Amino acid sequence: MTGPAVGSANTAPRAGFQPGADLGRPPAPTDLALPVVGAKLLLTADGTVGRVADLPADTPWVPLGTLDGVPAWATDLATADGIPGRARGWASLAAEVPEPLATLAGRALAVVTWRRTHRWCGACRAELTDQPGETARRCPDCGLYVPMQLSTAVLVAITRPGPAGRADELLLVRHATGPTGLWALVAGFVEAGETLESAVHREVGEEVGLSVDQLAYFGSQPWAISGPGVLLAGFTARAADPRAEPVVDGRELTRAHWFGLDALPAELPPAYSISRWLIDATVTAGRR
Ligand SMILES: [Zn+2]
Numbered sequence: 332m333t334g335p336a337v338g339s340a341n342t343a344p345r346a347g348f349q350p351g352a353d354l355g356r357p358p359a360p361t362d363l364a365l366p367v368v369g370a371k372l373l374l375t376a377d378g379t380v381g382r383v384a385d386l387p388a389d390t391p392w393v394p395l396g397t398l399d400g401v402p403a404w405a406t407d408l409a410t411a412d413g414i415p416g417r418a419r420g421w422a423s424l425a426a427e428v429p430e431p432l433a434t435l436a437g438r439a440l441a442v443v444t445w446r447r448t449h450r451w452c453g454a455c456r457a458e459l460t461d462q463p464g465e466t467a468r469r470c471p472d473c474g475l476y477v478p479m480q481l482s483t484a485v486l487v488a489i490t491r492p493g494p495a496g497r498a499d500e501l502l503l504v505r506h507a508t509g510p511t512g513l514w515a516l517v518a519g520f521v522e523a524g525e526t527l528e529s530a531v532h533r534e535v536g537e538e539v540g541l542s543v544d545q546l547a548y549f550g551s552q553p554w555a556i557s558g559p560g561v562l563l564a565g566f567t568a569r570a571a572d573p574r575a576e577p578v579v580d581g582r583e584l585t586r587a588h589w590f591g592l593d594a595l596p597a598e599l600p601p602a603y604s605i606s607r608w609l610i611d612a613t614v615t616a617g618r619r
Contacts, residue, residue: 353463361383362402363382363402365435367444372419373416390406406443407447452475484554484557484563484564485534486564487516487567488609490567490617500589507581507583528546539584546567550565592618
């Protein structure tokens with residue numbers, strides 16, 4: 332369960348963001364600092380990530396990993412009073428900063444939120460302690476081991492042939508809650524006992540009443556908006572019956588519609604989301 336140690340003598344620092352819970356040494360003043368206030372990250376006044384030295388010396392730090400070889404730490408602040416800076420939500424941050432920093436910020440929010448909601452032992456009510464070197468806690472009384480767990484969700488770009496001589500069509504949906512103004516992809520959480528693939532088939536059946544085939548894995552993205560520890564897994568698929576029309580359940584979804592790949596709506600998911608990467612890749616593949 333132990334994450335990779337960083338900073339070993341014979342390994343060069345790795346580029347980008349490397350998650351880790353064992354940074355091999357205590358926080359140093361010039362290390363990256365990601366204080367979390369409520370559900371937001373506190374950045375410096377000029378909008379960059381702060382340093383450990385910016386906060387009081389007795390701040391309790393939680394290891395996150397490294398960004399371009401520099402150790403990064405999070406802390407849970409009850410208030411941002413007295414600390415200069417600007418609190419930012421993950422979505423607005425991820426829309427602006429490079430991907431490795433967005434991922435680091437997402438991990439800071441996920442780990443801090445998880446620790447906040449995993450303070451007491453669920454079996455015997457004792458206060459949990461940190462498991463050194465791991466993103467995990469343990470009960471000192473009954474020994475219960477509480478690793479941070481991920482919720483996995485799947486999303487799928489479903490296409491079908493367009494009318495004769497026209498581009499392929501992509502199924503887009505509107506959700507009843509969350510970002511209701513966007514045309515999105517069919518998505519949902521994976522149930523215990525389910526594979527990623529069977530979750531796609533179940534969600535497509537439940538949400539729009541369709542069957543799909545040619546299911547293919549596309550990629551994944553850690554996601555920090557829907558709650559702590561969400562991993563999105565994206566797929567592409569073809570409608571099993573090219574003439575079948577979607578039927579929305581009216582509960583999770585309010586609308587579902589086939590759009591020509593050359594006539595997609597403007598209200599699409601943001602550029603930093605795997606939903607958008609899937610849609611863009613589907614459009615590109617449709618041009619070939
Ligand atoms: Zn216990």
